Amino acid sequence: xxxxxxxxxxxxxxxxxxxxxxxxxxxxxxxxxxxxxxxxxxxxxxxxxxxxxxxxxxxxxxxxxxxxxxxxxxxxxxxxxxxxxxxxxxxxxxxxxxxxxxxxxxxxxxxxxxxxxxxxxxxxxxxxx
Numbered sequence: 001x002x003x004x005x006x007x008x009x010x011x012x013x014x015x016x017x018x019x020x021x022x023x024x025x026x027x028x029x030x031x032x033x034x035x036x037x038x039x040x041x042x043x044x045x046x047x048x049x050x051x052x053x054x055x056x057x058x059x060x061x062x063x064x065x066x067x068x069x070x071x072x073x074x075x076x077x078x079x080x081x082x083x084x085x086x087x088x089x090x091x092x093x094x095x096x097x098x099x100x101x102x103x104x105x106x107x108x109x110x111x112x113x114x115x116x117x118x119x120x121x122x123x124x125x126x127x128x129x
Contacts, residue, residue: 055121
């Protein structure tokens with residue numbers, strides 16, 4: 001009896017058959033494909049991409065933000081807008097909602113009130129509600 005066989009007998013190890021590894025690999029591959037498909041499907045549905053196109057300081061209490069959003073046609077849209085001060089603190093915040101449209105890409109300009117003087121305005125995020 002070899003040392004390996006003695007150790008296997010001592011600790012109750014049995015060699016796995018080739019059939020076990022084929023079944024194990026098949027199940028693992030099936031799960032991996034299902035998870036990848038789920039991620040691909042969930043990320044493509046209801047996703048919205050926003051980009052800032054500009055901002056203007058209307059007065060010391062108001063900021064105007066211009067932005068463009070790409071969203072699948074026929075979906076409602078909501079965006080969180082924010083105004084920041086010179087130290088990057090949030091001094092104004094607003095969530096705006098838009099009705100569904102046939103256009104894939106849309107441009108908007110919104111004004112938001114601020115508590116103190118802002119130095120910039122931007123889109124924090126957009127989503128399909």
